[in-house]
Amino acid sequence: MGSNPTPGARTITHGVLGEILSLAFWMQKQGYRPSTIRSCVRTLKAVAKRTNLLEPEAVKIYLASANVSLGRKEKVCQDLARLYKLKQIPFEAPRYYRVDTLPFVPLEAEVDQLISACGSKTATFLQLLKETGIRPGEAWMLRWTDLDFEKGLSL
DSSP: OOOOOOTTOOOOOOHHHHHHHHHHHHHTTTTTTHHHHHHHHHHHHHHHHOOOOTTTTHHHHHHHHOSSSSHHHHHHHHHHHHHHHHOOOOOOOOOOOHHHHHHHOOHHHHHHHHHHHHHHHHHHHHHHHHHOOHHHHHHHHGGGGGGTTTEEEEO
């Protein structure tokens, strides 16, 4: 049983997939982190399913109408620029700039509701985070010997 492709989706040809993999090997030789390489490959494969990756103008047209954030478009352009540089394909990246937005900060009452809805262990952990401002990783690493009860400090 096969799955139905997404409307408008294309299959990636072996040639394009080979170009993406050659970019991955080049990035590895250049010292890019494995997570960066995986992300780049995933991004380029997704774009290749929607347009001809080796035609910069077609990719620009796709990006202009893609329903993704400006930050995502900026990242796609960076990955494309690497590929086109390796393949010596002229490419003038369109201008997309990440728009920083303020993070969601819940009200104290909402945090208290979340804590009260959790089990006792999770609630205790979340209460520690709320009361001290400590990060989760730091809280997990705490030991009783790290606490100075006389001075009310953690070491």
